[in-house]
Structures are given as structure tokens and as C-alpha cells.
Amino acid sequence: MAVTSAGATRDGNAPARPRKNRTFLVLNIISIVAGIAIWWGLSLAGLQFPTPAEVVSAAWKMIQDGTLATDVGASLGRVLAGFALGSVAAVIVGFVMGWYTVARGLFEPWIQFFRTIPPLAMLPLVLVLMGIGESPKIFVIFLAAFLSCVISTYQGVVNVDKTLINAARVLGAGDGTIFRRVVVPASTPFILVGMRVGLGSAWGTLVAAELLAAQAGLGHRMQSAQLYYDLPTIFVGIIAIGVLGLIMDRLLMIAGNKLTAWQENR
Amino acid sequence: MSTPKISVRDVQKVFPVGKEPFVALGGVSLDIADNEFVTVVGPSGCGKSTLLNILAGLEQPTGGTALVDGKPVTGPGPERGVIFQQYALFPWLTVRENVEFGMRTAKVPKAERRERAEHFIRLVGLEQFADALPKTLSGGMKQRCAIARAYAVNPSILLMDEPFGALDALTRVRLQEQLLETWSKERRTVMFITHDVDEAVFLANRVVVMAARPGRIAEIIDVDLPYPRDEDMRLSPEFGALRNRVWHAVYHQRQIKEPAK
Numbered sequence: 001m002a003v004t005s006a007g008a009t010r011d012g013n014a015p016a017r018p019r020k021n022r023t024f025l026v027l028n029i030i031s032i033v034a035g036i037a038i039w040w041g042l043s044l045a046g047l048q049f050p051t052p053a054e055v056v057s058a059a060w061k062m063i064q065d066g067t068l069a070t071d072v073g074a075s076l077g078r079v080l081a082g083f084a085l086g087s088v089a090a091v092i093v094g095f096v097m098g099w100y101t102v103a104r105g106l107f108e109p110w111i112q113f114f115r116t117i118p119p120l121a122m123l124p125l126v127l128v129l130m131g132i133g134e135s136p137k138i139f140v141i142f143l144a145a146f147l148s149c150v151i152s153t154y155q156g157v158v159n160v161d162k163t164l165i166n167a168a169r170v171l172g173a174g175d176g177t178i179f180r181r182v183v184v185p186a187s188t189p190f191i192l193v194g195m196r197v198g199l200g201s202a203w204g205t206l207v208a209a210e211l212l213a214a215q216a217g218l219g220h221r222m223q224s225a226q227l228y229y230d231l232p233t234i235f236v237g238i239i240a241i242g243v244l245g246l247i248m249d250r251l252l253m254i255a256g257n258k259l260t261a262w263q264e265n266r
Numbered sequence: 267m268s269t270p271k272i273s274v275r276d277v278q279k280v281f282p283v284g285k286e287p288f289v290a291l292g293g294v295s296l297d298i299a300d301n302e303f304v305t306v307v308g309p310s311g312c313g314k315s316t317l318l319n320i321l322a323g324l325e326q327p328t329g330g331t332a333l334v335d336g337k338p339v340t341g342p343g344p345e346r347g348v349i350f351q352q353y354a355l356f357p358w359l360t361v362r363e364n365v366e367f368g369m370r371t372a373k374v375p376k377a378e379r380r381e382r383a384e385h386f387i388r389l390v391g392l393e394q395f396a397d398a399l400p401k402t403l404s405g406g407m408k409q410r411c412a413i414a415r416a417y418a419v420n421p422s423i424l425l426m427d428e429p430f431g432a433l434d435a436l437t438r439v440r441l442q443e444q445l446l447e448t449w450s451k452e453r454r455t456v457m458f459i460t461h462d463v464d465e466a467v468f469l470a471n472r473v474v475v476m477a478a479r480p481g482r483i484a485e486i487i488d489v490d491l492p493y494p495r496d497e498d499m500r501l502s503p504e505f506g507a508l509r510n511r512v513w514h515a516v517y518h519q520r521q522i523k524e525p526a527k
Contacts, residue, residue, distance in 0.1 A: 166324055167354035171368035171419060172344040181367070185358045262358040264401040 050232040055239070058232035067221065072240060074216040075206060078134065082141025083202040087195050089142070090149035094191070097150075098157025099179065111150055119144040119205050123212060137209045144205040149194035156190025157183055189263060192256035199252060203245045269336050270297035271423065271455045272321065278329035279316050279481075290316045292480030293330065300422075303449065303456045305470035307463060307516055313481025314459045318425050321457065322348045334423065344372060347416030347454075351428040353408040355400040361387060361411050362396045368419035386414040389448055406437040413445070417452060426458040430465065442468055446495060463513045468500060473508075475515040485515045 036052055043049035050058070062068035093111075096103045119140050130136040160183050168178045210219025218237045225233035279291040290313040298304050306314045319325040320332050323342040332339045334346065342348075355364050365383040374382070387396050390410040400408055409429055416424060430438040442465060449456065460466050466473045470489050477484040489508055491499060499505055 161354075163350055163352050163354040164356060166322075166342075167348070167350060167356075168367070168371075169324065170322055170342045170346065170348040171415070172342070172371045173367075174371075177371055182356065185356070188358075260358075262399050262401065264357065 048231070050235060054232045055235040058230075059236045059239075062233070062236060068236070068240070070216055071218045071221045071237075072244065074214075074220075075210065075218045075241075076244065078137050078210075078217065079141055079202050079206045082138045082206070083145045083199055085138070086142040086145025086198060086202065087149055090146045090194065090198065091153050091191055093146075094150045094153025094194075095157055095179075095183075095187075097154045098187075099183070104154075111147065114143070115147050115151070119147070119201075120208050123209060137206070137214065140209050141202045141205050145195075145198035145202040148198035148201045149191070152194025152197065153187065153191050156187030156194075159190070160186040189256075189260045192252070192260065196249060196252055196256070199248055200245070203241070203248070207241055271300040271302070271335065272296075272298040272457065273333040273336070274317070274321070274330070275333065276330035277317070277320060277327045277332055279313065279320065279325070280328045289480035291320075291327070292482050294476075294481070294483055295330075296474060296483060296486075298455060298457060301453045301455055303458065303469055303471050304474060305458045305460055305466040305472075306474045306476060307460055307466040307512065308476030308484070309478050309516065309519070310461070311481070312476040312478040314476050315427055316481065317476075318348075318427050318457065318459050321423075322346055322425050324348075344368065344419045345421050346423045346425055347419060347421035349409070349412050349416050349424065349426040349429045351431045353400075353405075353412050355408055355411055355415070357400050360397050360399055361392055361403070361414075364400070364411055365415045365418045367415060372419065382418055383414075386417045387411075389417070389451065390414045390444070404437075405433050406441055409433065409441060410444070413448065417448075417454075421454065423455045423457070426456065428459050428461065431461070438462075438465065443496065445469065446493065450494060463509055463516060464500070467505060467509050467512055468495060473512050475512060477519045484519055487512055487515065 039049065040052050043051045059068065062071075093107060097107050098104070122143060123136070123140055126136040126139055130139060164182055164186060165178055168182045173181065206217075207219040210217040211223050214220040218241055222234050222237035225231075225237070274294055274296040276293045276295055277291055278289070278293050281288045281290055290311075294313070294317060306317065308314050316325060320327050321334070321339060323339050323346070334343075356367065359367065362383055365387055366379050369379045369382065384393075384396075387393055390413055392407060392410055392414065395403060395407065395411075400411070403411065412429070430441050433441065446469060456469075458466075458469055467489055473487045473489060474483055475485045475487065476482065487508065491504060491508070
């Protein structure tokens with residue numbers, strides 16, 4: 001009795017949100033379980049899929065002999081290096097473009113041009129110029145992250161509320177102070193959105209780059225499994241890519257929410 | 267009286283819009299004495315905000331000069347505090363950090379900064395919200411924070427651009443009374459733009475009534491009601507008579523035909 005009434009009070013006082021979230025979570029779990037069940041059913045019914053059990057045992061084997069860790073390490077290393085370089089460059093170039101009209105005029109046509117080219121389309125050229133080591137892959141990922149993030153940063157700088165800049169000016173702030181203490185924080189939400197898009201784009205480019213030219217990495221593993229008709233390994237690769245991408249996106253989102261907690265939610 | 271605190275001499279502002287330029291200010295002259303509270307009221311398009319922005323140094327006049335302490339205005343400066351209608355608080359800074367912004371720019375040592383911020387936050391009654399972010403404040407509280415922020419750099423002039431325009435009627439009346447109270451403790455020269463006739467009369471030593479097309483001063487009305495002013499004053503017949511005069515000056519303006527080109 002006491003328990004029920006306490007529960008009722010809590011439900012009554014709590015905003016609708018947590019409850020809605022719980023229903024949402026339950027639906028998520030039902031959906032995932034159902035998806036795996038359908039997959040299992042299809043593979044038992046004679047489709048050329050490995051069963052979830054076979055995929056799990058393939059994954060276990062790859063974990064035990066260390067290949068999964070090596071592949072994940074190789075892939076993550078490339079994507080993080082390319083993404084970090086691309087984001088830093090995008091933020092710098094985006095700020096310069098937003099702040100100086102001359103820079104905007106000089107950079108814009110090139111960025112717009114390269115944005116229409118999928119970074120992977122540059123891979124043949126990059127492979128010829130940079131060889132088959134790590135640098136061409138990192139460079140292509142860098143390009144993907146940079147091009148996704150730079151326009152967003154630039155938009156963020158251009159969109160900074162003019163009133164805030166005026167408010168800083170009448171409080172005695174010079175250009176440097178306005179840049180550091182107004183433009184940078186005000187455009188942070190835009191930069192974070194750009195980084196999330198950039199990360200997705202970098203991840204996609206990475207796997208494709210590894211399919212074409214690599215000695216290790218998730219893409220490479222799947223490519224060689226294809227030769228031996230090793231479907232469970234391909235599934236492990238696909239799932240690992242999806243899970244890692246999701247985790248990285250969520251981490252970036254959490255970091256972003258922390259950094260922009262001041263925003264009014266409209 | 268010695269040199270006026272603010273002196274506007276035949277200031278013009280013409281915006282090139284299409285073929286026919288828009289005359290926002292067609293030669294405005296106005297002197298404001300030290301520690302005077304002047305309100306400027308007029309229909310939209312009369313150039314009252316343009317006049318304020320010129321004094322703030324955010325816009326340049328196309329003709330004439332604006333003088334502060336006898337020196338021409340060339341840009342924004344810490345001796346002129348500005349309060350905007352949209353509050354313009356930095357949303358990523360707390361109330362205290364907002365109030366300290368100008369002092370940090372001026373490299374005021376930390377201890378002194380703290381103390382002065384504390385003083386002005388208390389003056390506008392926000393001490394319980396010193397560490398709150400602007401998004402958690404109501405409109406009236408945001409504007410009080412903006413007033414504290416402007417005061418904190420110790421300007422001798424406050425330029426206020428329809429600061430209470432976005433607030434509900436009740437909050438507006440309360441903030442008017444608080445502003446006068448703050449002003450009585452911390453005297454400054456104030457130029458206050460509004461489109462609310464009641465507000466203009468209640469706050470001011472003098473009400474400047476402007477007219478549009480071209481933007482110009484139509485009439486200047488002295489408000490010789492004593493401070494402190496309160497609710498009773500607002501309901502008094504003297505106040506009513508002044509309000510009617512200002513109302514008449516604002517809403518029954520004779521139209522000047524712009525010279526045809």
C-alpha cells in the first residue's frame with residue numbers, strides 16, 4: 001500500500017517526460033529484439049544469412065585472436081586522426097571566413113567546388129600522389145570531415161546576433177575580445193552540429209577507403225572475408241561499424257549538450 | 267549652466283534606399299545637461315533609435331556632430347552605457363559574469379570586479395540569481411541584469427533604447443519605478459527612448475517629442491514634477507495634464523511634405 005501510494009505520488013509529481021522516455025525505451029528494446037528475431041527466422045528459413053548465433057561466435061573468435069581489436073584500433077585511429085585534423089582546420093577556416101570578407105571571397109568558391117565532390121572520388125588521385133600508406137586514407141577522411149564542418153562553422157560566425165556584438169562594443173570590447181568572448185561561444189552550437197555531420201561523413205569515408213586500399217581495419221577485414229564467402233565475419237564488421245559510429249555520435253552529442261547548456265530551448 | 271553633457275548639433279542621417287534616400291534624421295539639435303533624465307518619444311520612423319545609436323557610437327551621422335563632454339563621438343566608449351530592448355545578455359554567461367563583462371574588458375582586478383558586480387546586482391535586486399543563466403530569468407529580470415551590467419562599467423551616461431518595450435504593462439510600471447530608484451541612488455545622465463507616452467512623462471525631467479519624415483524634434487516638454495515619483499503621482503491631475511500634452515504632440519503631428527525632387 002505504502003509502496004503504491006509512493007509510486008503514485010512520484011508519477012503524479014514528475015513531469016510527463018521520464019514516463020514518456022520509459023515507454024520509448026521499452027519500444028526501442030521491443031524493436032531491437034523483434035529485428036533480431038526476424039533475422040534469425042529468415043536465416044533459418046533458408047536465406048543465405050548467418051544466424052545471430054553464428055555471428056556472435058565469429059565475433060567471439062575474432063575477439064579472442066585479437067583481430068577485432070586490431071581492426072577496430074586501425075579504423076578508429078584513422079577516423080579520429082582525420083576527424084580531429086578536419087575539425088580543427090574547419091573551425092579555423094570557418095572563423096576566418098566568417099570574420100574577414102576578403103577571406104570569404106577567396107575561400108568560398110573552392111570550398112563550394114570541393115563540397116560537390118564526394119571525398120572518395122579523390123581517392124585514386126590521392127593514392128597516386130601519397131602512396132598506399134596511412135596518409136592517403138587519413139587525408140580523405142580529413143577532407144570529408146573538413147568539408148562537412150567548415151560551412152557550418154562559417155554560418156555560425158555570420159549568424160552571431162548583431163545586438164550581442166553591439167552590446168560587447170558598448171561595454172568597451174575591441175575586435176579581439178568580441179571574437180574570443182562573443183563570436184566563439186555564440187557559434188559553438190553551429191560548430192558542434194558541423195562536427196557531428198563531419199564525424200558521420202568521416203566514418204563513412206573511412207570504411208570505403210579501407211575497402212579499396214588497406215592492410216588492416218574493419219573495411220579491409222570485410223573485404224577479405226568476401227573472398228572466402230565468410231558471411232559471419234562480414235556481419236561482425238557491419239555491426240562493429242554501426243555500433244562504433246553510434247557511440248562516437250552519442251559521445252559528441254553529450255559533450256555538445258554540456259557545452260551549450262546555456263541555450264534556450266525553443 | 268556650463269557645457270552640456272550631451273550636445274547634438276544639426277545631426278543628420280540619410281540612408282540611401284533606392285533612388286530616393288530615406289531621411290532618418292533631418293538636422294536634429296538637442297542639449298542634455300549633466301544628470302538629466304530625458305525621454306524621447308515619437309512614432310516609429312522618427313529616427314529616435316538612430317539618434318541613440320549615433321550617441322552610442324554604433325552609427326555615424328551623415329551630417330552634423332554629436333558631442334559628449336564637448337568631444338565628438340567617434341565610436342562606442344565605456345563612459346556611455348547602452349541598454350537594448352532585446353536585453354542583449356550573453357546567454358552563455360551567468361548574471362554575475364554578464365555584469366562583470368565590461369569590467370573584465372577594462373581589466374579591473376578580480377576582487378574589485380567581484381565587489382562592484384555584487385553591488386550592482388544587489389541594486390537591481392537580483393542577488394538571488396547571481397549565478398543563474400539568462401535563460402532561467404523572466405524578461406523583467408533580464409532587463410534588470412542588463413541595467414546592472416551597464417552601470418557596472420561606471421558610465422556617466424546611460425542610453426536606453428525602449429528597454430521596457432517587450433515587457434507586460436505591470437512589469438513595465440514596476441521597472442520604471444525601480445529605474446527611478448536606482449537613478450536616485452546612482453545619478454547618471456539618461457537618454458531613454460520609448461513609444462509609451464505614460465512612461466515618457468513618468469520618468470523624465472524633459473520629454474523630447476519627435477516627428478517622422480523627416481525625423482526631427484517636434485516639441486520639447488518640461489516635466490516639472492518632483493522626484494521621487496510614485497503611483498500617486500501617476501494618478502495626479504498634473505501628471506494627466508502633461509501626459510495629454512505629450513500625447514497630443516505625438517499623435518497629432520502636422521505632416522511636413524518632403525521637398526519633391
